[in-house]
Amino acid sequence: MTAGSEWWRSAVIYQVYPRSFADSNGDGIGDMDGIRERLPALKSLGIDAVWLSPFYTSPQNDAGYDVANYIDVDPLFGTLADFDRMLEQAHELGLRVIVDLVPNHSSSEHAWFKEALASPEGSPERARYLFRDGKGENGELPPNNWQSVFGGPAWSRITNPDGTPGQWYLHLFDSTQPDFDWTNPWVREQFRDILRFWLDRGVDGFRVDVAHGLAKVDGLPDWTPPVGVGSMGGDVPEDQVSPFFGQPGVHEIYRDWHEIFAKYDGDRVLCAEAWVEPLSKLAEWVRPDEMHQAFNFTYLTTGWSAADVRHVIDDSIASFAAVGAPSTWVLSNHDVVRHASRLALTAENPQGEGIGPKSKGLPDPVVGLRRARAASTLMLALPGSAYVYQGEELGLPEVIDLPDSARQDPTWFRTNHERYGRDGCRVPIPWEAGKPAYGFNETGESWLPQPSDWDQFARDTQAGDPDSTLELYRTALRLRREHNLGTGTLEWAAGNEGNVVSFRVNDVTVVTNFGTEPAALPAGELLLSSAPLTETAAGEAALAPEATVWARTA
Incomplete structure (x- = not known):
């Protein structure tokens, strides 16, 4: 493969949270066979690759991010043989598979x-x-x-x-997750072996958990983060450097890993979960001899604002291009409030806190879904690589009304129930309306309770409905491929001002209306709209508020 044309530069990668995706044996927890059986549905969505959150042997104190054996599958999810069958099926379908790696800490049971x-x-x-x-x-x-x-x-x-x-x-995380000392050559060699174990099995890459946290300042000095910053440290002001996040010592680790990857064919990928700002600093994680991608959390955390979105798009493309890397785009994952709810919050909600019944500024679900559809339609037109979190293609909101007794996130317990944590975005997803557990399994068991009104979000309810969020995603992903948007170049277009974001990639013009009044449509053939068109006072067709359209232009 010619440098610069690797698959991951423009891929759409779908995150599977294994315990909440599909359950083949009815125990209430998703598993490898469930994933394998549902892969054709992901292929039909139009994605390029699947990223699996941890499925390794674990006491599950932090939903598998507390690993007790890095080279085996937890019996909750199946066996190594089950993993191999899933991987084989994915490859037969033309889907690549990325797995999670958790190198900052292990389980205390390791x-x-x-x-x-x-x-x-x-x-x-x-x-x-x-x-x-x-x-x-x-x-x-x-x-x-x-x-x-x-x-x-x-x-x-x-x-x-x-x-x-x-x-x-x-333990930067739970007390059951002791941090490794990455200055120790023994630790480094163990993880080289872990990388090779999974690469030899045929995985196409790794998403690296807490990729910005492996190096700590010598002497481990006291440090108090500023009030109100996110839990993963991404929004710490530049003049206050965390002694355990974003330290430069991580880079030699990833250069070492890069050399391992270079010995394997197929353009295997390393993607960093690195909550680092500004973007120019995050780009250091994806220099040519280090990792290949880094999650763009600056983009994810940008609010519903045309000016802010314009700025982060410009900054992202410039920062990553400066080191020869593609920008990534992401709106939801297993650690943040789903964007169908987050984009309609009316109060501050620092990363990691989650939302629950007593949270301030709870979202209007209608506004949230409308904005989520517009934001996703915008994101999927951007050049680079996009990540989709399971269920967002169904328009799933955050589950707010989980009973206190059902919550399992360590954050809930370690803050004496002051922070709700991340359970609300991890509820098992609905496949079929009117079925036990909405088709998640056949028994109706579910490790987190599902809402009673999710028939409307079930995949089979939405399939074939041209107005559904599922079909919006399918159409966007098909058009993204047909028009090569992932490998295109973004140019700002006419009308890119005020509450309107307007840009062109190849022959597609994209317009998002962040305002409350109708906006002008772009010239050309309308390809896609996140919401029905509206009219101006003069009766002319117009872009509705909080909506995005794509149009083919000459």
Whole structure:
């Protein structure tokens, strides 16, 4: 493949959250066979690749992001043989498969950590993780003041085999997720082997969890983040550098991984989950000898504003192009409020907090879906690679009214129920109206309860309905391919001002109306509209408020 024409530069990649996608055995948790059986539906949607969130052996304290064995499938999801069959089926359908990798931390149930606990201070086993002596007269205070992403202290103290209090270990996330010490050559070699294990099985790449968190500042100094910033550190002001997110030491790790990938055919891809701003700094993660893609969380977190969207599109394309990388575009994933709800929130909602019945500024679902359809239609026309989160093609909103007793996100517990966390975007998706669990399985079991009104969102309800969100996505993805929008060049078009965003890619002009009044339609043949057209006061056809259209122009 010629450099610059790799598949991932323009791919549409669909995120599967395995436990909530499709359940083949009726236990209420999705699995590999469920994924395999539903792959034809994803092929018909028009995507290019599937990214699977973690399915590895895990006690599931953080829905699989606490890995106890990186080279096996958790029995909840099946077996390695089931994974292989799923991968084979995907490849037969022409779909590539990307898997999650969680290198910042393991589960506390991992054999490596258990060996560290059973070994003395200063041992090679302890050196795999970030163990430190505590402060205070008897080491009774944490080594520093860092707080966990999920709330509460980022340190836990162990008890020695003889029953006495011992050292403390760092966990930027839950206490069951101890951080690795990436200055240790032993850790680096283990992950080289993990990469090769899955690459040898035929996976097409990795999405790297917390890719900006592996390196910590020497000495682990105290640091208090500014009030109100997101939990993953992406919006920390430039003059206040986090000592554990976005440190330059991560780059040599990914250069090493890049060399491993270069030995495999098929243009395998590394995509960074790196909450880093500004975009010019994020672009450092995708320099030519490092990773290939980085999630554009700056774009995801941009509000419903024409001026802000114009700015982030310009900034994204310029920043990534400066290092020869494609921009990525994403609106939803398993960690954020679904954009069919988020875009209609009327109060601040920092990343990671989620929304629930007592949240301020709860969304109007009609406004949320209308804006989500417009935003998705805009996004899918942008050059580069786009990510779609399972269920967004159905217009699924965030599930707000989950019973407190059903919530499982560590954030909910570690903040004493002050933050709702991410369960609302992780509810199993609906396939068939009127079926148990909406076709998620045949038993009606569901690890998180599904709303009672989801028949309207079920895939079979929407299939064939030209006004449905599912058919909007199918049409957009078909036109994206036909007009080569993913590999095109964006040019701002006439009328790109005020509440209107207007641009052209190849022979398609895209116009989004962020305002409350009708806007002028672009010239040419109308290809796609996220909402029915409206009329001006003079009776002329016009673009409705909070809507996007595509038109073919000469």
